[in-house]
Amino acid sequence: QLVRRYWAQAWSLGRLEVLDEIYAPCYRENDEDLTPQQFEGHLLRWREKFPDFRAEVVRVWSTPETVITRVIYSGTHLGSFNFLPATGRSIRSSGLDIFEFDQQGKVFQRGMKPTTGTCSSSSA
Numbered sequence: 397q398l399v400r401r402y403w404a405q406a407w408s409l410g411r412l413e414v415l416d417e418i419y420a421p422c423y424r425e426n427d428e429d430l431t432p433q434q435f436e437g438h439l440l441r442w443r444e445k446f447p448d449f450r451a452e453v454v455r456v457w458s459t460p461e462t463v464i465t466r467v468i469y470s471g472t473h474l475g476s477f478n479f480l481p482a483t484g485r486s487i488r489s490s491g492l493d494i495f496e497f498d499q500q501g502k503v504f505q506r507g508m509k510p511t512t513g514t515c516s517s518s519s520a
Contacts, residue, residue: 490512
């Protein structure tokens with residue numbers, strides 16, 4: 397499935413070429429207009445902060461036009477994030493992501509809502 401591939405390839409492995417296959421040339425992400433190239437920059441910056449970042453899809457709900465995933469995100473905080481310098485701590489968080497598809501099978505709208513988060517004091 398396309399959304400599982402998105403999480404595995406783009407987020408867990410950092411393979412950015414998959415973004416053009418998944419996203420429409422201009423799409424909405426959490427009420428912001430983006431292009432796949434702009435999102436690529438966001439993803440690269442995220443992976444700089446968490447180079448071992450992984451996204452594990454634990455649940456999928458779908459209709460012909462929409463896919464919702466529950467994902468567990470994990471990684472080690474090795475780069476400055478917002479106002480927090482690198483801690484070396486492992487993080488684990490989950491979230492719900494809603495992908496809406498156009499008639500060409502591309503994501504034209506995506507929303508994300510974090511649901512939980514934890515960190516440990518030891519390195520991964």
